[in-house]
Amino acid sequence: MSRVAFIGLGVMGYPMAGHLAAAGHEVTVYNRTAVRAERWCAEHDGRRAETPAAAARDAELVFSCVGNDDDLRAVVTGPDGALEGLAPGSVYVDHTTSSAAVAREIAAQLDAAGVAFIDAPVSGGEVGAQNGVLTVMCGGTEHAFARARPVIDAYARACALMGAVGAGQLTKMVNQICVAGVIQGLAEGLHFGQRAGLDMEAVLEVIAKGAAQSWQMENRGETMLEGRYDFGFAVDWMRKDLGIVLDEAARNGASVPMTRLIDGYYEEIQALGGNRWDTSSLIERLRRG
Amino acid sequence: MSRVAFIGLGVMGYPMAGHLAAAGHEVTVYNRTAVRAERWCAEHDGRRAETPAAAARDAELVFSCVGNDDDLRAVVTGPDGALEGLAPGSVYVDHTTSSAAVAREIAAQLDAAGVAFIDAPVSGGEVGAQNGVLTVMCGGTEHAFARARPVIDAYARACALMGAVGAGQLTKMVNQICVAGVIQGLAEGLHFGQRAGLDMEAVLEVIAKGAAQSWQMENRGETMLEGRYDFGFAVDWMRKDLGIVLDEAARNGASVPMTRLIDGYYEEIQALGGNRWDTSSLIERLRRG
Secondary structure (H helix, E strand, O other): OOEEEEEOOOOOHHHHHHHHHHOOOEEEEEOOOHHHHHHHHHHHOOEEOOOHHHHHOOOOEEEEOOOOHHHHHHHHHOOOOHHHOOOOOOEEEEOOOOOHHHHHHHHHHHHHOOOEEEEOOEEOHHHHHHHOOEEEEEEOOHHHHHHHHHHHOOOEEEEEEEEOOOHHHHHHHHHHHHHHHHHHHHHHHHHHHHHOOOOHHHHHHHHOOOOOOEHHHHHHHHHHHHOOOOOOOEHHHHHHHHHHHHHHHHHHOOOOHHHHHHHHHHHHHHHOOOOOOEHHHHHHHHHHO | OOEEEEEOOOOOHHHHHHHHHHOOOEEEEEOOOHHHHHHHHHHHOOEEOOOHHHHHOOOOEEEEOOOOHHHHHHHHHOOOOHHHOOOOOOEEEEOOOOOHHHHHHHHHHHHHOOOEEEEOOEEOHHHHHHHOOEEEEEEOOHHHHHHHHHHHOOOEEEEEEEEOOOHHHHHHHHHHHHHHHHHHHHHHHHHHHHHOOOOHHHHHHHHOOOOOOEHHHHHHHHHHHHOOOOOOOEHHHHHHHHHHHHHHHHHHOOOOHHHHHHHHHHHHHHHOOOOOOEHHHHHHHHHHO
8 A cells, every 4th residue: 555645636536535545545635625625534534735745745656636737737836836745756647637738847847856747637527536437548657657557546447558748648638539529429410300300219229229329329318318417527627628639739730620610619508608517518509509 | 921022232232132032031123233133133042123113013012222312213103113013002111311301202102002111221331231230210100110120120130110201211310410420520539649649559449448439439440540441331322311411400400510511521532532432531631631
């Protein structure tokens, strides 16, 4: 068992840190809103630190899961950031979905302090985090990955090293591009079928057996038909991810016209007040269109 | 066992008619190009008719699988069409992917002659037809469906009645809309990942376990990475289907902006000479972009 720190107890980080404690690791947590960290400590018999630096002190591995690039910089290299507490030889694993650029930037700064960095965005959502069955896409050295993986396994069903630092983030971006296309196609198909007056439950049952099948069809088809979006992966988060995708695509010369379009569709969902709706809410703008 | 006729021995109809013969039905075939019908008869010990009318004569069930709306009109209600040979009380099952409108039009004309019509487009492609594991989406009466289904089962893994005449075609359209979105998303994701220098085989293995998973990812991901499109469901056929989708969407007021866009992308693929390429070739225009 290891001495670890977990920075950022949001909807993902809170249960992930819980799985680390349940696995027997000695966990110190830091969260910007202290009351949430206090609640976590009460539930898991853990220790709370006042700053990321204090959380990182004496930890063999430090994990974080925060909002965006700026939040990540703040908790690692900002005042009282983890960098001030990290010991040489320790490993820093970041589960935030960030740009590949910030992952490389932070990795360079940590490397200078003798600390290995792994960018490790996840997929599987809140339910995956709660059940400890996340997919973790890592970028870093094999040596650092070998040290982190047994600990990450506490909340992962799959954990793979995709390449050097940044490769985890780039893999997550591929994932989000695919998801966006699947959902928009599904939304148009279901909307079309409803307008045509079909029994859509029956339609889903039939077409899910063939070339149109997708995880989204099987897990979001029915709720899309019902117009329920009060769960799942929020539109605000998806827009953050797609923003990263579009920046990176511009940088590496990849053509992603539909992804760009769908990002605009999500902007319209936000304008409808759907910031916290599930990503499957793309069907709603077709209905109101 | 039944006396049946099969009109249209294309890449789909040829093996479908073969499964009917193998199941023990007495099959008479008609094909515009006679030599193909002769070959079929030699292989299956079947009987060839000179016209659709002659094929339909004495048949309890008549099947067709032809190119488009006009081809369907020609073989049913044109000169020497099946209508001239069909006996009252027989059932006509059409496997062509057509408009819902032509299905209703032909159903009305057959109804006047005492013949029941079922629109029954399929999914599963050439391989599905060869292996007899197609998904068949039917529109018609329960009575007609009950008579046709045991015969259709010779080449179907799933066969469902979706509603009145036209509902089979509309279900197929929902399927094609979903497929289009999945493929374009997958194409952009894979193209992005290749430009970013990722090990894409490894990426596919990881993301196919989560929310980005799709039949297309599992069955077309690798060939898309390799740029191989010399198989599968041809772009020309997909454009025909999407044309039907867009007409129908305009009629019922459904908003399908991405489907419209992807139809234009397929037009670009045709301009690249990709008429016979698999639908997964959408990635090619991104690469050449």
